[in-house]
Amino acid sequence: MAELLKIKREFEEFQKEYYCRNREAEENREKENQAATQIQSWFRGCKVRAYLSHLHKKAIIIQKIWWGFTARARVRQMVKAAYFIMKMNFYEEMAVRIQRRWRGFFVRKYIHNFYARKKYMEGLVMKNELVRRELDQLEELQKRERDCLDMVKEHTAKVYQAHRLHHLLSTKQCPGVFNSPFRPAPHEMELLLRQVKYQAPTRLASRGKACLLGIPSSTSSSFPATLGSPLIKTSRTYSSRPILPPIGNKKQQGLSREAGEGWEQCLHCRELMLCLQTSYMHLEEAQNQLRQLEPVRIRETGSTLHHLSHGSNSFPHPAHTGKSFR
């Protein structure tokens, strides 16, 4: 029985203890639970932290390697670029030097060439001088020509005067107005009068200039050929437009002689006027000649230039038969 009581007491104690332990356990359950939770969470945290730090470390390693790689690549690129830029700068500078020299050369040689300009100015001065000399020469030439023409005109006027004043020529008997015995030598007018051939006054007095063709060339020998031109020109214009006779009421009836015709006949028959009658048949020959001229004359009532020049060229001055004026 004691054992039963012991066992019962033990059982009661056991029950009490069981209940006490349960009660304690119950009481401590919360606390223990929390503690366990805390321990577990802390542990889990440690685990995770360790994991994370592991990860970090690994990530850092990876990143470290990657950055290094990338940076080295970038630096390599930068070095390449810097090298390139350096090269380009160098080239540019060299190119600038070349261009500078070239532009200076080109401008100085082709655009603002100092020596060419200097030469140009010197050449211009020389050219100016040349031009001035040439112009001076030309001017002188022209002046001489003009003077020459003036002189010719003057001389022609004088000769015309002499021609009109033929009656003042001095004769053997009586000295003329221009040949005063008190002068050492005759006046130039006197000399001119002696030289000028006498021309009978013709009806065509206005064609008087043509008469001057008969003026012997001795008066004109001192002048150059230009003398010929003004006189010849007038004659040429005249001869190029032959004067037609007026379509008129004046008709030649038969062989009617007009005033002055006899004198003209004398002109045309120079043989008759010669003092020396050389041939026996002289008169007949002269008459034949007249008859040859007559038919032509009948048609033309006035003597033409043609006749005149023909007559005057071959007509020697009656007073000086020996001399010939050609």
Next chain:
Amino acid sequence: MSQRHVVQVFEQYQKARMQFVQTVADLANRPQNIELLQNAGVMSLLRPLMLDVVPSIQHTAALALGRLADNSEDLAEAVVKEDILPQLAHSLASQNRFYKKAAAFVLRAVAKHSPELSQAVVACRGVDALVLCLEEFDPGVKEAAAWALGNIARHNAALSQSVVDAGAVPLLVLSLLEPEMALKRIAASTLSDISKHTPELAQTVVDTGAIAHLAQMILSPDTKLKRQVFAALTQISKHSVSLAEMVIEAEIFPAAMSCLRDPDEYVKKNVVTLMREVVKHTPELAQVIVNCGGLEAVIDYLGNCHGNVRLPGIMMLGYVAAHSESLAMAVIVSKGVPQLALCLSEESEDHIKAATVWSVGQIGHHTPEHAKAVATANLLLKILELYMNASSSEDLQTKSKKALKSVLQKCTYLPSLEPLLYEAPSNILKHVACQFSKVLPHDSKARRLFVTSGGLKKVQEIEAEPGSPLQEYINAINGCFPEEIVRYYSPGYSEALLERLDDYQPA
């Protein structure tokens, strides 16, 4: 018997008419008779005589009318009012050559007085009739017709256009080729009158090949022809670059310079005018003329002639120098500047002086070399005098001022600038001082010269408002010299020193 009597009466009347008309024509030659004739009512008497049966009375009446209209504008207006012109124009087509000449003479006499009268001639279709006359054989008729057309075309562009529209220009160019000198002269003068108004008219004249013919006639011995030919070429070339180039391409230039030694003044003047008109367009044309020695010829021309005819020569030099500095240097090298200085001193007319001053300005404004050439000819002082002279015209003063300014801005030749310090007004003085302030800092010899010649003293005496450019330049000049020298030359320095003497206590 009675038939003869009747015929005699008519013959007497005809003789009387003929005598009247001839006497009137002779009287009309003298200007003093014109008014008397006008008062006697000659116009109404001559008008029926122009319709007379006898051709010689007709053309003598026309001749008398022409002479009357030539001498007096009132009579010309009376001719227009009496409606004689349409009759004339109509009969121009039909009559003989003497009448045509006389009728053309009347038209020319009427047209020469004023544009309105010319317009009246155009309105009655006179231009077409005259152009028909240009196709005649007789050179006298052509000359009269060409002269009338020239008088019409002279007044303004519209009338010229009507002459051109009637087809006159090819006929005029053909008449240039005729042998008669008078006809050539008149044709050249008419072409010059036509082409002087506008470029289009000049172009029309050129298109008919006038330039080649005119160029051939340059060396003809006739003086008046040469005058007209050069006048025509001048009028053509003055309008535009292309026309001037065409005139140059006809290669007149070395040959035309021989005409610059012609004894006739107007030929020379016209040649120089032609050169001026050609030169003013572009530098290349100026270069052509300079290269054939034109500058020398013009400078000789300026030396030989006097008065108004110098003007085109002076302007030509100015235009050449204006284009570029090498051309200006060419003018200087050909001794143009001394010649221009002579012209300036010899001529008394203001407009010639103004042109000379302008030319000098054009020559001198390019570089210091050019300005030095101008300054050494003592021109700066002369131009300043002209500027200051109250009796110079406004144009002369403006031009002198501009020329002076432009030359001064480049002038670094100090000896010639110094006289200007004394006389110039403040607006010119500013430029002078500016030049001094540019040159003095760099040249010690010039500084010494400046001091010894009294220039520094003068500069001190100049009063300028502080802050104005003149004051700045003066300060810059003063800065080139040591202070003692500046103080020495400043006005009133001797008094300042004496005052110091008053306060001084000997030790």
